[in-house]
Amino acid sequence: MKKLILSLLSALFLLPAAAQTNFRHLTLDQAIEQAKKENKLVFVDFYTDWCGPCRVMANTVFPQKKVGDYFNARFVCIKLNAEKEGQADAKTFQVKAYPTFLVLDTDKKVLLDIKGSMTAENFLSKIESELNPELSPEAMKKRYDAGERTPDLVNAYAFHFMEEGKESEGYRIVNEYFDSLTDAQRLAPENYFLFQRYTLSLQDPKADFLVSHRDEFDPAVRDKAREHANKLHHMGLVSYLSGFQFASGKYDAAAYGKLKQEIIDRGLDKTYPYAPLFDLIECYAKGDKAAYFALLKEKQPQMEPGDFNLVLLNFSRLFPLDTTDKALLKEAARYIRSLLPGLKPSTIMMMGQLLQSLEQS
Secondary structure, three states: OHHHHHHHHHHHOOOOOOOOOOEOOOOHHHHHHHHHHHOOEEEEEEEOOOOHHHHHHHHHHOOOHHHHHHHHHHEEEEEEEOOOOOHHHHHHOOOOOOOEEEEEOOOOOEEEEEEOOOOHHHHHHHHHHHHOHHHOHHHHHHHHHOOOOOHHHHHHHHHHHHHOOOHHHHHHHHHHHHHHOOHHHHOOHHHOHHHHOOOOOOOOHHHHHHHHOOOOOOHHHHHHHHHHHHHHHHHHHHHHHOOHHHHOOOOOHHHHHHHHHHHHHOOHHHOOOOHHHHHHHHHHHOOOHHHHHHHHHHHHHHOOHHHHHHHHHOHHHHOOOOOOOHHHHHHHHHHHHHHHHHOOHHHHHHHHHHHHHHHHO
């Protein structure tokens, strides 16, 4: 859904240039000639003005220093608008999805073809694994079967299985490696990938180690560890705040209470406004939707915008149109209309659909 929203909205904005990755103002032929001089490959970003995932990459991936350092050292990088100056080249390379990223040698042979947006870590790993013979699936299997357990190999080999849709195999590799490490090794920067990439929920045993030791990680990754620990707890709470736990019949008061207490005991509520979220969830659990709606309006100034937008985007789940008091729905519609000028464009688009449903109920 996020990608869809971005795609629909991207035409409203210009595609900004990346700050760290050096995209040069060259034609493809000029980039090839420059690559010959610098003994590099050519990296081509085929994009369009309306492509949301293209904007995601331009805004969140290419500006990162680690991405710029990697690309600038290895490639002559160019951007080509597939519907403008790059139209002929896009046709030559049969580019039909955006973004499409090509790595070419100086004979214009395609060495790598990547489509879509992804995180910086996944993007770099994919490129490195595809271009490095030592990280081919065959080579990685041979190295792994021979007993090699370096962080780079474990990360790349597990990610290979993830991309193949074999998540259980990927997590088996990751978890066996994690179990083999001492606490000191788990806290080292080279092993932080275990948490950053492969620890996605509090139910993962690795999450308990991350949260319990978040202040003990090497200084190079300590801030990331603290941030990720908070993110995991926030993600857990979001399943209640969005109404998912209630609508799916999975709400467990004891499980919620345990999560809340962990957040408080670990001091996470000291650096993030969890208190209004607790109040809203506990109010909703009592079943009085009118009281919940009144509390939402009261707590909105205390909430992070992202949390409040989450409630709005899940409003029809929290207030089922076929069961909720009609007068309350109309009051909610008036309230949402009053909020529109201050909402993000993506949220406004979703609210338009919601308002139509609320006002017709």
